[in-house]
Amino acid sequence: MAEESIKKKGRLAAAVLAGSALAFSSFAVVVPAALADEEATPAIATVKPEASSQDSSETPTAPDDETSVKDSGSAETGDLGEEVEPTEPVTEEPTSSETSAEPSPETQSRFQTQQDDGDDGDGGEDNTEPDDAELGELRFAVSPRSGPSGTQIDLSGSGFTPGGDIDVKIVTSDDPDATPINYDTFADDEGVLDDVMSVEGAPGLYHVTATDVDTGRYEVETFNITDVTMDINPETLSEEEFRDNGVTLTIRELEPNQVVDVAVSNRYNPIDELSGTATAGGDGVATYSIQGAEDLRDIYVGAYSVIVTESGSEVQLAEGSFDVTSENPQVSVHSPDANDDGSIPQGGTLHVTGNNATPNSDVTVDFGLEGVEAQIVESTSDGEYGAEITIPENAQPSEKTVTVTDDETGTVGTAEYTVAEAAEDVEPTLTADRTQITLDEFVGSDDGESGVGFLVEGLEPNTDFTYMATASGPVADLEATETTDADGTARFSVYGDEKASDPSVYLGRYSVTVVYKDEAGEPQELGPVHFRVVDEITEDIEIELESDEVYQGESLDVEIWNLTPEGNVEIEWNPTETLTADDDGEIDTDLPIADDADTGVQTLTVTDLTTERTASVEYTVLDASDQVVDPSLTIDPERIELDDFIGDPEDGAGVAHTVQGLEPGTEISYAVTGPEYVSDFESTAPVEEDGVASFVIYGYDVANPSVYLGEYNTVVTYVDEDGEAQTLSGSFTVVDGDDSTGGTGGSDDDRGSTGPVDLNGASGLAQTGANGIQFGMLAGGLLLAGGALLAFANRKRLFGRTA
Structure with missing residues (x-):
């Protein structure tokens, strides 16, 4: 199997390197010349394992000299005295004769001949x-x-x-x-x-x-x-004789005191317990005893192969065989559902196989379970047979005995197995291997050493799921997919790109969520699970302000962590308030600053009332009369359900757009583009006396409303105080009830039969066209707005690390 470090890389983020084509929504644009020299933010990537290729060696030519030969010594030649691995698949090796599986004919041939x-x-x-x-x-x-x-x-x-x-x-x-x-x-x-x-x-x-x-x-x-000879005595014996007395090997014509290796195999595998070394005496004769000891549990019945080689060498000196016989059918039990200790859980599959039955005759298999009827199966021409059942869910956990009867001879064989209680269903969970990580550990590459590792457990095997990571700072969201393994688990990690010119953008709090569909096909969510990227990990209370300057009448955006989870916390600024930390021991809140608050440097003090630990930070209150508002565009909400998007804005439908910091009495123009079957929209809006302009984008009730699902991009154009045209941009997404964008909805015939639908009852942009540079700046502006996350899937070694 390929090493897990060999990965396939795919870019998924809303960011690319400078000078590359930028992909956004359903269209692609090129970075405008004005942006071409700017350094792009790191890209989002998902890394998954893939099979590694192997170089084939050069094929040699045949020897020119008929006496020439090729060198020997391959470790896979089947030389006697060495452990070989068959190239054909074989059934899983048994941990004991009671749980062994039948090998392939190729394996039988290898060990017999x-x-x-x-x-x-x-x-x-x-x-x-x-x-x-x-x-x-x-x-x-x-x-x-x-x-x-x-x-x-x-x-x-x-x-x-x-x-x-x-x-x-x-x-x-x-x-x-x-x-x-x-x-x-x-x-x-x-x-x-x-x-x-x-x-x-x-x-x-x-x-x-x-x-x-x-x-x-x-x-x-x-x-x-070789002159070496080997006598085996006896060459045929019963299983009782093999256990009680065993077989004696006499190896002659060795060098005095020569040491030889003795390898013993049965039909299925080499038997290490019976193999060993023998040393010749001064007469060049060595003896070796092979005895079916009790620690072999059941004695294998059939042919055994004995190979004698020079000690530490592959050179074979002698070989032979002996047979262990029995009148009884031979029985083995095994299960693909067995636990680590070999027990079989309730509801698991039990396989019973064996040989040494009368060829082409009926064999009765009694599984030793109350309420489970015995099965009658027919043996093959070689006397082999097989049967299987599912262990009842109500089977009593205990040791059981399988009894196999040869109906032709009446002889009986048995084997034991243990029924265990079925494992309780594991509730689906999402966990992280740490809650805090330093910036140096978080930023890296796909070498498997960076970032925060996540573990998904309790899902059905081979379940596809989507995981999403969002950051509190200027970092692009991450969205990727993964599939659980046969145990219903999966691992992935999130880390920052080492190519970022300013890695500090990754500082802050992150939320990771997993979305999957249950057995009924209904979407389910795990999380969110949080972690924080910090400069240094400490147990002290940490306070972070979005800005250490705030105007009168505004709010102070503050994040506090390293608090007692769900504990009461006193926050004193002006006034004093008691809040409760979340289950991660964090508080993220906006503290209002009074309209008449004292200006100048102020102190914010946080006290954990459970531990009585405190921490303080300074901030500056600025006079509201000095406030200068930079032009900005606010879109609310940025993610809206389809039912809330369609309707009359007077009834609350649609997405509100607010532009502030403009020159009163002027006018803005705005353009909105959306999914394929929604007409582009262009209009204007006046700037009010408070420097604010606003408008709402909404959909009409049409025959196929699902066409509105998808991402929309808004570009606002205004004239600044110098008479220069400037733009602001943003986006929002219309989703279905299951939080899915739903593609473009319906078939092409359904969507296109009546033409594109309109926004706000008009489709001006579809006729007038949009400025290419303007939309290039829209895409570029969004893509270059912040940092990016990367994802690394199936990294099993992540867990167990300490922060």
Whole structure:
């Protein structure tokens, strides 16, 4: 699987680098020349894992010298005495014989014959030419891999030219230039090699090369001609005898005091408990005992393979096998729903499999559960069988016994398993790994080390959800999607872009919310969960003012944190008021400044009445008569439901726009653009004596009101005191009841059949057109207004960090 650090990047924020095209709503504009030299804010990005590519190695050419051989030593050749991994998928390995799953036939072949199941033998490289691709992977194996001179070996393989000639050469590894032993054979119509030959020569390691004459492709295996012999006594025994007495190996013709490795495998896997080392005596004879100890739990019934190799080497010295027999059916139980301790929860699936039953006969499987009837299944021609059930929700948690009866012979086999109580449903939750983070830790890249990590739990597996992060400061909102895993969990993080020219814009409080749909398809929300980016983490009460200057009659915007969660807090400025902190221990409020408040430097004091901790900050009250209001545009609300957008403004419908700080008696012009099937709107409004102009944008009750869903952009143009045209811009969004913008609503035929709908009963902008530079500034102005957040998905290592 690809490393999690390999990610796919996608820009999602309302910001791009300077000089790049800016994307906004449903249209794209280019940064105006006036803005081209400005540094853009960081972009929002979502980073997700993707599979990594692997470079294929260069394919070697066939040897020119018929005595040349390829080097051996691949770790995936199936050499005896080493642990090998099959290339074909196998069922999950058992933690014990009671929970084992049946392996694939390829695994069985590997451990019974020690043949290569498809990997390049002993490092043999497949020198495939492109024209040979249809032949498939070239495979070649020999069995056994060791024996005295004159041993007959089986040659097997696939991927050869159908019906083509195969040249087999054997040459000693001690002298590659020696005259090889040649053997000519051929593949069948399927390109499969199946033949036997004898190997004769002096003791030593030999390379066996099989070359496809038509294509020149070849593979190499090894065979060790050895004088070492191994006796296995007994070669057949019952499971009771195997447990009580075991099997004795006698290995002869070793060097005095030579140490050898003994690897024992059954049909499914190597058995470490039975494997080990043996040391020869002065006469070159070593003995080794294999006994089915009680700690093996159930004894495997069937063939065992024994491989003897030089200690610490892959060179095989001897091999053999023995059989453990039983009259009883063999039983194993396993479950894909098993807990970590192997128990199976109520409602989980129980699989019962086994072998050693009478071939093609009825087998009765009693699951040992009250109220669950036994199943009668038919065994295969190999005596294998299988059955499965779902554990009842009301099954009593305890140890149970599966009883399998061979109806032909009446013999019985058993296996135990444990039923556990089903885990209680986990309520969906959203949690963060910290509530505060320093600016240095928050700002970074997608290296997995920066930002605040979030954990979503308790959702259904493979549930898509959207997470949104908003900041208290001039940072663009973040919105991205993620999907829960098979456990119904997902992880993501939020961090700031290290490319920001002024990282301090990231200081402040953030809110993160997750929206998903439940099993009934209804939208649900988790959060908001808050965190704060600070210069330094401290336990002292912290106070932050939006501005440390305020005019008489205005309000002092203040944020306070590090308070007792839900505790009472006394705030003294003028007058004194007691407020309650939220469950994060924070207060965000506007403190009114009286019209006749004393001007000059004042002090605001905060006291946590629970801990009696205090903190103070100074601010300056300015004389209201000195106040100069800069032109500004306020849009309220910035997010409005469709039902509230459509109707008569006198009844409260629509979105109010207020422009203040203008020259009384003048006039403004404004233009509004919206979704595809809403006509653009342009109009004017007078500036009143207080320097304020206002207007409302609303929709009409039309046949398909969903066309109004989406984002709208407003540009206000006014003339300043120097006679220069200036612009103000903003936006608002019309959403459905589920807070969705709903695309553009309906089919194209439904939306376009009667033409675009109007705003405020007129569509002047659709006929007159809008100034391109003006709208370029609209998009650019919004995009460059603040910082941006980045998201990093599936970062499991985030959790457990400390602030």
